[in-house]
Amino acid sequence: MSSQFRAIVVDEVSGENGEAAARRRGVLRTLDDDFFSAAGDDDRPLPSTATGVSIDVSYSSINYKDGLAVAGRPGVVRRLPLIAGIDVVGTVTASGDPRWAPGDSVVLNGAGLGESRHGGLSERTVVDGASLLRLPSAISPRRAAALGTAGFTAMLAVMALERQGIGPRSGEILVTGAAGGVGSVAVMLLSRAGYSVTAASGRAATEGDYLRALGAATVIDRAELLQPGKPLQSTRWAGAIDSLGGTSLATVLAQISYGGSVASCGLAAGAELPSTVLPFILRGVNLLGVNSVDAPIALREAAWLRLAGEAQLARLDELSTEIGLSAVPETAEAILAGTVRGRTIVNVRA
Ligand SMILES: NC(=O)c1ccc[n+]([C@@H]2O[C@H](COP(=O)([O-])OP(=O)(O)OC[C@H]3O[C@@H](n4cnc5c(N)ncnc54)[C@H](OP(=O)(O)O)[C@@H]3O)[C@@H](O)[C@H]2O)c1
Incomplete structure (x- = not known):
């Protein structure tokens, strides 16, 4: 029984x-x-x-x-x-x-x-x-859940940027949806690895201190990204981790520097992508897909090993x-x- x-x-x-x-x-x-x-x-x-x-x-x-x-x-x-x-x-x-x-x-x-x-x-x-x-023995069960799919996905996104040659000296990295799960862990991982991180949040006023404590050098209001604009704008970012999709992702693509990359993780603002090919063909920008659900076992193991070694595990409690x-x-x-x-x-x- x-x-x-x-x-x-x-x-x-x-x-x-x-x-x-x-x-x-x-x-x-x-x-x-x-x-x-x-x-x-x-x-x-x-x-x-x-x-x-x-x-x-x-x-x-x-x-x-x-x-x-x-x-x-x-x-x-x-x-x-x-x-x-x-x-x-x-x-x-x-x-x-x-x-x-x-x-x-x-x-x-x-x-x-x-x-x-x-x-x-x-x-x-x-x-x-x-x-x-x-x-991994370095991670307690509770902190493994604090990471969860969000932390695993954030690490997959960091690894995707790195595969395109992006590193801490490449320039500013933007994280959208920064006060959410994927965003918070991405800010923490990138800043710990030595990147200069800009966090974009709809809650910049109330969550700015939280995001700076996680390591964001700059916090911007996501409203800056939500206005439809030209497909090529002044370049601001060497790379980005995006949880939002929609107009926000189109703006991010328009602001990426030559040869930069965006890891697209989510659609919290929408599944559409109102962009053009111009960032790709005139600036060599890379749009990188991230899928945690079907990640093969070798990638899962690599990402969790890196989380065990690189995540600021105590910070997960915060x-x-x-x-x-x-x-x-x-x-x-x-x-x-x-x-x-x-x-x-x-x-x-x-
Ligand atoms: N590809 C994958 O394998 C994978 C894995 C995990 C998650 N995801 C996707 O990634 C996204 C984030 O997941 P999560 O678990 O981190 O969610 P979450 O904790 O809810 O974070 C999402 C954040 O996006 C912002 N946001 C929410 N609604 C919005 C809207 N209507 N317009 C603009 N911004 C909005 C908010 O951040 P601010 O308040 O800071 O603006 C929110 O905290 C989701 O779309 C999820 O489905 C995909």
Whole structure:
């Protein structure tokens, strides 16, 4: 007989407060292990307790994508019912995969968690062993969750810029969405590595001190980037890490110096890109895609090793807030509203 555990499950939930129609959203439920073998509305198999890696989760986190999933927005969750949470940090309790054994301390970001596979906003989960990583010993489980997908993505973006030859002496690096998760960790990583960082934020007035404490040399109001402008403008940046997309990304491309690069991570301001080819063909600008979800295992290992060595791990405590599972639905709404600062760690046992 399996014991019960708590999880945030995304499903069509019939209305509270007298709402008649069922609506998709994430709610706190008590489950047992049979949940992992239930087919739901998709008959493609999920990792089971026999074939996958069973994990006692210690921490997860709230990323923008978790906000979308738990708030029931379309485009993230692709099967119902599904345990939400794109990040898992925990300890293996059983494994049908010979690479993993009980007691292993592990971390997993993306790889379909919280989208097409059960995720980490749960006291227990079962994952595919193929993308799982051993947690580097320098990083505590709580700080691994403080990094989470956001920190992993920020490191992938730094590595993408470096592959184009960008380094601390190249010139100013812009980080957009700077007070958010990816942005905060990117500011911290770049400044620690010796880059001069400009942080662009819609909350420059209230979060300026926070961003300077993370290492930003300059803080600008994101409104400067949101006005549609010419496709080539005065150059300001050697490189950029962009979480916003939309007009803001078009402006950033227009302001990149000759041969500079932009790592495009997100779409918090929009999926469109109202630009032209001029920055590419007249200034040799590079637009670099960053995808954490499907990153191959070698890239995952390299990025987490660098996070273990280069992140200012103690500083992660300053840029993160901790909540329990019951506070996940309200935090999901807050991250979509753009009011969450830095990272939110979920202590699934609180
Ligand atoms: N490619 C990948 O693998 C990958 C991985 C992780 C995240 N992402 C994407 O990257 C983006 C950031 O993720 P996150 O987890 O860091 O989210 P987050 O913590 O919510 O940060 C996003 C930040 O963007 C700014 N922002 C929010 N709404 C905005 C709007 N309407 N217009 C302009 N700026 C806005 C805010 O920063 P300020 O208040 O400082 O302006 C906010 O804090 C999301 O689009 C997410 O889906 C992609």
